[in-house]
Amino acid sequence: MTQQGGTLVATPPEETTARRDPRRAVAPRPRLAWRERLEVLVFVGPAIALMAVFILWPVVSAVRMSFYRWKGFGPMDDFVGWANYSLVLGDDVFRGAVGHNFLIVVLSILVQLPLGLGLALLLNRNIRFRGVLRTIIFVPYVLAEVIAGVIWFQLLQPGYGVVDGLVGAVGLTAPEQGFLGTPDLTLYTVFVVLTWKYVGLAVLLFLAGLQGVPAELYEAAQIDGASWWQTQRRIAVPLLGPTIRTWAFLSMIGSIQLFDLVWVLTGGGPANATTTMATYLINQGTARGNYGIAGAASVVLFVIALVMAVLYQRLVLRRDTHEAR
Amino acid sequence: MSRSTRVAGLASLCAVALMTAACGGDGSSEADDASTITWWHNSNNEPGKGYYEQVAKDFEADHPGIDVQVSAMAHEDMVSKLDAAFQSGDVPDIYMERGGGELADHVEAGLVRDLSEDAADEIENLGGSVAGWQSEGKTYALPFSVGVVGFWYNKDLFEEAGIDAPPTTMDEFYDVVGQLKDAGIAPVSVGAGDKWPAAHYWYYTALRSCPQDVLEGAVTSLDFSDPCFVEAGEVLEDVVAAEPFNPGFLTTPAQEGATSASGLLATDKVAMELAGHWEPGVMQGLTDDGKGLGEKTGWFPFPEVEGGGGDPTAQLGGGDAWAVAESAPDEAVDLVKLLLSDDVQTGFAENDMGLPTNPAAGGAVSDPALAELLKVRDESPYIQLYFDTAFGTSVGGAMNDEIALLFSGDATPQEVVDATQQAADQEM
Structure with missing residues (x-):
């Protein structure tokens, strides 16, 4: 009994009694399993239910919608097969929208990556007002996209806007229809606003990544006589690799789903110069009541995003996950 | 039942209650x-x-x-x-x-x-x-x-430009636009960013170019093969070519804020705008004093298109x-x-x-x-319902989008008709 008393201290009482007493061993075990199951259900159930209601169900209903001609109300009974898909894929406006999305993807990486990296390396140094500068660069990211859109829409007003005033003050002439009203310039104008908004995120991630670079490496390089520039190029940037690749992934997905800012700034116009896949499906769905076509467009958007994400995970991010192991 | 199961049961009950509240909390009850x-x-x-x-x-x-x-x-x-x-x-x-x-x-x-x-x-x-x-x-x-759609104008700005009377024909309209430009006043604002305000121009040129029976036929049969619909686009091309519109009109919204088409008229930035009977009310909401243009507000119907096959006194409205x-x-x-x-x-x-x-x-x-x-409404022989409303959102939306493209020079009059017909054919 004393021996048993000694072991009791080390092991949980219920488990011990269950193992020792054959009569009671049968009864509590299933009860325990049942309780565990209930716990799992209670903790995971709400999350799964929310996912089913707000993610799975909308996806399924969008796929279903895409095979019908449906005005958005009343019974959904006019089955049209793949007609909506051929309509969407044959539509110049939709193909233009896909082109705009990919242009933003490429531009984001080409412009925001060097810019974000440069700012991060700069702000990683012990310079004056570092905190203030970091805050200034990061503030646009905290703003809601809609608010940023409204602010820039006012700044970019042709004639009366601040941007036109600044352009005029340095002796240049702003385009007559404004930066948002000239079809050839609009997408680039939107991209400038996007960069202003999202470069803060890149800087934040890169700065965090730079904290992970061991100080000894810098020290060793310095002792070997490497310049500041050389240490950045040979040590900081290569070791930032995983962070950069993760940022590029986030940036890509964001660019593919681009909507809020474009919607507020241009609504997809002028002359469809800034349509994205998301504005296309809003225009077809909510504005024109062609929910079948909008459904087909959303499935196409989903497939494009999924393929890109999977390819990127397989081809680019794999080395990072391997390294982690 | 042990205490812990009871607590778990209560928790799951709460979760269910929360979920249903979240799902059904849209005021429908x-x-x-x-x-x-x-x-x-x-x-x-x-x-x-x-x-x-x-x-x-x-x-x-x-x-x-x-x-x-x-x-x-x-x-x-x-x-x-x-x-x-x-x-x-x-x-x-x-x-x-x-x-x-x-x-x-x-x-x-x-x-x-x-x-x-x-x-x-x-x-x-x-x-x-x-x-x-x-x-x-x-x-x-x-x-x-x-109400009917027509031009709302700023009487003071018209006077400033030396305009005695509102235009009654398209030629007079172009003269007025020229006079306003000479006086350094932006003649017309249009919220082409929202598309329907731009489309109203096409509706009116169609109303002036097409006889009543052709329009009535088009609404019921959705057939736009009559050449007058292309003529309507050609008349509109002339209007756009005269460059009467506010800078940036392709992305200007219709009614939201002081920089919208209505806001520009309400704040003396432009001399006129094509809009419906709602315009004074909208302008009142866009000015600080809540008066809009007040005493300065004037109105004239859409001018006659010379040589058009439509009734010059018919009005677009709704x-x-x-x-x-x-x-x-x-x-x-x-x-x-x-x-x-x-x-x-x-x-x-x-x-x-x-x-x-x-x-x-x-x-x-x-x-x-x-x-x-x-x-004007009561004297009009007939009032054509806004085409986008008459045709329904699907055809109307396709038509409005293409008309907005004509405003930016990216669609021809024939393409406006084709895009409308294509959307209409899908309805049948």
Whole structure:
């Protein structure tokens, strides 16, 4: 009994009694399993239910919608097969929208990556007002996209806007229809606003990544006589690799789903110069009541995003996950 | 049962309760209540907003136990909220219908209540103006304001540019545009960013180019093969080529904010804008003093197109009607009848909220510009319902998008007709 008393201290009482007493061993075990199951259900159930209601169900209903001609109300009974898909894929406006999305993807990486990296390396140094500068660069990211859109829409007003005033003050002439009203310039104008908004995120991630670079490496390089520039190029940037690749992934997905800012700034116009896949499906769905076509467009958007994400995970991010192991 | 299971059970119960609350918390439960009437309207500026609140209070006083929940929204907000409401089937008890193809779709989906019997007296009193809200001999909504689209202009700026009288033909219109430009005044604002304000120009050039029977045929058969539709686009190309519009018009919104097309007119930035009868009300909401252009407001109908096959006095217009949801309590019909009564329509007119359809209220329109518009409306041989409304959202949306492209020089008159026909063919 004393021996048993000694072991009791080390092991949980219920488990011990269950193992020792054959009569009671049968009864509590299933009860325990049942309780565990209930716990799992209670903790995971709400999350799964929310996912089913707000993610799975909308996806399924969008796929279903895409095979019908449906005005958005009343019974959904006019089955049209793949007609909506051929309509969407044959539509110049939709193909233009896909082109705009990919242009933003490429531009984001080409412009925001060097810019974000440069700012991060700069702000990683012990310079004056570092905190203030970091805050200034990061503030646009905290703003809601809609608010940023409204602010820039006012700044970019042709004639009366601040941007036109600044352009005029340095002796240049702003385009007559404004930066948002000239079809050839609009997408680039939107991209400038996007960069202003999202470069803060890149800087934040890169700065965090730079904290992970061991100080000894810098020290060793310095002792070997490497310049500041050389240490950045040979040590900081290569070791930032995983962070950069993760940022590029986030940036890509964001660019593919681009909507809020474009919607507020241009609504997809002028002359469809800034349509994205998301504005296309809003225009077809909510504005024109062609929910079948909008459904087909959303499935196409989903497939494009999924393929890109999977390819990127397989081809680019794999080395990072391997390294982690 | 052990304590922990009871706690777990309680927790799961809470989770379920939370979830259902989250899923069903869109206010639908209020609308289902038989003693509550939900009413959506777009008179979201004073005095209209307060006037309707008073009407609702008076109705509640006469009908004990009935609670009227009024929601005043900006027009664009209301339209998008209504779209969502139709989709969910949870339509407000009293809401605004614009008639035409849209109403026909709602009727087909069984969302709108037939008012033919319940409001027979009111329908008779309104006369011909209910036609746009009828389908197969039944009336589904009662129009409370029917107006026509025309040019709203700033009398002071016209005077400043030395313009004696508003233009009556397109040639005179171009002269006026030239005079305004010479005086350094931006002639016209258009909210082409929202597309429909640009489309109204095409609607009017079509109305001036096409005879009435061709237009009526097009609305019922969705056939746009008559060459006059291409002519309409050609006339519009000339208008765009004259460059009368405000800088940046391709992304200018219609009514939101001081930099919208209406805002530019209200703040003396441009001399005129093509818009419907709602314009004075919209401008009032966009100026700090709440007066809009005030005394300076003038109105003239869309000019005659020389050599066009259409009637030069026909007007493009449309209006708003109160419709009752199929699921609404019977008292909602009583409230709609009250809204069309001599008293309420007179008050509606006195507050410059629109153009009353009840003949008893016609004399109460005090605003001189609106009175002018009312005169043109009543003298017009026929009023063509806005094409996008008449054709329904799908065809109308395709048409408006293509017309906006014509404004930026990216579509030809033929392409406008083709895009419209293509969308129409998918409807058949």
